[in-house]
Amino acid sequence: MGRVKVQKMPTIRRLPTYLYRLNEMRKEGTSIVATPELARYMDIGEIVVRKDLSITGVTGQPGVGYKIDELIAAIREFLGWNVETKAVLVGAGSLGSALIGYDGFEEYGLSIIAAFDRDPAKAGTVMRGRPVIDMVELEGFVRNHKISMGILCVPAAVAQDICDIMVKSGIRSIWNFANVALKVPADVIVQREVIAGGLALLSVKRLRHFAETDDEEE
Amino acid sequence: MGRVKVQKMPTIRRLPTYLYRLNEMRKEGTSIVATPELARYMDIGEIVVRKDLSITGVTGQPGVGYKIDELIAAIREFLGWNVETKAVLVGAGSLGSALIGYDGFEEYGLSIIAAFDRDPAKAGTVMRGRPVIDMVELEGFVRNHKISMGILCVPAAVAQDICDIMVKSGIRSIWNFANVALKVPADVIVQREVIAGGLALLSVKRLRHFAETDDEEE
DNA sequence: TAGATTGTTAATCGATTAACAATC
DNA sequence: TAGATTGTTAATCGATTAACAATC
CATH class of the missing domain: 1.10.10.10 (Winged helix-like DNA-binding domain superfamily/Winged helix DNA-binding domain)
Structure with missing residues (x-):
């Protein structure tokens, strides 16, 4: 895996x-x-x-x-950020928009060259300076441009399907913002972001902190 | 801190x-x-x-x-997710929109009841079912509704200012998505999310993985 | 009873912290 | 020389892993 x-x-x-x-x-x-x-x-x-x-x-x-x-x-x-990595982003929703618009990535050697979306209404538009392309073009685009990284911002329900297309097209590392555990071949690397993990940490810190404060008041 | x-x-x-x-x-x-x-x-x-x-x-x-x-x-x-926590979100950009639209939070006891933005054009609108309110109302709103958590999605340059307002209004825990180290009093808890941290991890995994693959080919 | 899984105790491993000599 | 900081070596601490008895 x-x-x-x-x-x-x-x-x-x-x-x-x-x-x-x-x-x-x-x-x-x-x-x-x-x-x-x-x-x-x-x-x-x-x-x-x-x-x-x-x-x-x-x-x-x-x-x-x-x-x-x-x-x-x-x-x-x-x-490895001294070498540019080309990536595609799939799922042009609000999270996708936030990521594609984050200009710090250029500094980090990450160049998101296009976004893909299932919604035909979005295809052909431009999001933060990057083209939004219909999902059916994904495989060909990745092959032609020799893209090695994919950023996944689609709903959990379709994430595995999109992931499969990415892998089939030649993508070898996936930054996964969908809330699912992706199944991939051994030579594909997945980094899953679980933002709720940060919330859990914050929640526990609060509980500990309140407990301490209560102690001091005794 | x-x-x-x-x-x-x-x-x-x-x-x-x-x-x-x-x-x-x-x-x-x-x-x-x-x-x-x-x-x-x-x-x-x-x-x-x-x-x-x-x-x-x-x-x-x-x-x-x-x-x-x-x-x-x-x-x-x-x-502590069995008890509802009321939160406000500040910065109604694409990241803010993504967070406010994430319905998993309800399951996590987090209820984002309003979004705030500096842009007067956004004030009065509704984002994913939540009201977007002008920033000047933030302090009063937090006090009136006894909000204890703030979610910070503003540009780094203004994050400390907004953070100060949050603290002054009574907010005691801050989920910080801005790329800055916030200065807060000792009784305020900050959880900073650095998404680039995940990218760093993915990058290192790639390098290690390629190194291994190269070894095997020798 | 046999197979499966839990949960504890001990062993290993890695990360954090402390102490301090070396260096500018 | 005095003050500050680096970077190494050792000590502590916590997390991960292994082994296995207890339980259903």
């Missing part, structure tokens, strides 16, 4: 946030950054930041910090 | 997915489920599933499985 074990998941998840902040700082004209500053920004410990950054192989200057340019380049290379 | 340490994060993140699947099964008329089936669905090990479920306190029947009704009730209670 394309299950690839990845270590240091928490670190990898944080890398885009470092990258985002480092890009901001570069725009502001800063060229050096030290861990205490990043730690404050990320709201995590300094040691965590240093361990995180060490995964990229960059070395900083003791007493000074890290070169921002080096860090940016190293993070992008570590994630 | 409202940092609450939460253990068993991976388990908590998975709970909504169990809940979703269990609800599906209940609708299909099933009343008992065993770990092997859930493990296949989640694409994780059986032992993981059992450990995950044990956090809720439910006990299954050896040789048989768990009662689906019991599991659903226990997960909802563990997450």
